[in-house]
Amino acid sequence: MNITKAIIACFSPTQTTLRILQAVARGVGASEVFVLDLTLPEQETRPLPEVGGALVLIGAPVYAGRVPAVAERRLRRLQGSGAPAAVVAVYGNREYDDALLELRDLAIELGFVPVAGAAFVGEHSYSTPGTPIAAGRPDRRDLGEAEAFGAAVQARLAAIKTLSDLQPLQVPGNRPYKPRNPKADEAAPETREDLCIKCGKCAEVCPVGAVAVGETVTTDGRACILCCACTRACPTGARVLEHPRITAWREAAVTRLREPKRPNTFLADTRVP
Known part of the structure; x- marks a missing residue:
């Protein structure tokens, strides 16, 4: 062929x-x-x-x-x-x-x-x-x-x-x-307003339309799939994922997934x- x-x-x-x-x-x-x-x-x-x-x-x-x-x-x-x-x-x-x-x-x-x-x-x-x-x-x-x-x-x-x-x-x-476990909470990236310049990149790259930018940035935690496209795209580092559940998993994974x-x-x- x-x-x-x-x-x-x-x-x-x-x-x-x-x-x-x-x-x-x-x-x-x-x-x-x-x-x-x-x-x-x-x-x-x-x-x-x-x-x-x-x-x-x-x-x-x-x-x-x-x-x-x-x-x-x-x-x-x-x-x-x-x-x-x-x-x-x-x-x-x-x-x-x-x-x-x-x-x-x-x-x-x-x-x-x-x-x-x-x-x-x-x-x-x-x-x-x-x-x-x-x-x-x-x-x-x-x-x-x-x-x-x-x-x-x-x-x-x-x-x-x-x-x-x-x-x-x-x-x-x-x-x-393996089952797709339903999302246990509304964990999602948040916006540090002191760093946010309202450029709208976070909303542009969201694959599920969970982010809206107006006078403030709002995120629908129920819709968010935790892909973190918004945190990668943010030019000022204003978008952060710091939910306690994710933070705990991340800190353990740094060692567990090192190889x-x-x-x-x-x-x-x-x-x-």
């Missing part, structure tokens, strides 16, 4: 998943790459491109071992139409649990043929300069491995005539998936003639 077009379809509040998928696309070497970033609320209704003839790179972050519900909902708008797909889960150096399997299963349900899967590490959304968790990931080595993964996917597809020449993709995970984990990659095996 000759792949000349790649489509990146992702949910990526802090852009780490997108950066990794862009590196994968470079490795694939497609002459045409289209980015379909499903992160923001307006993507719920925008028309989606046809995927025919393309390799689709589907990616999402891992929240508590699962694909975030809002990410799943937006990815469900995709129509695979038999196109090959590589699924990528990006986690914060804890575990990816069932998320990669969940992405694989979702891709199949949407009509894709998963040919490869990978789990990469990105800086944890709760990470701060004072309590770093996988800080700086993906780093140069990660992105190099993402490119190598993309090249391996391209090579596997180049070695077959049709997708039926591949066995079903096998990736780690369990069924039923850097490496990417895991998986390719569908070819069928024996």
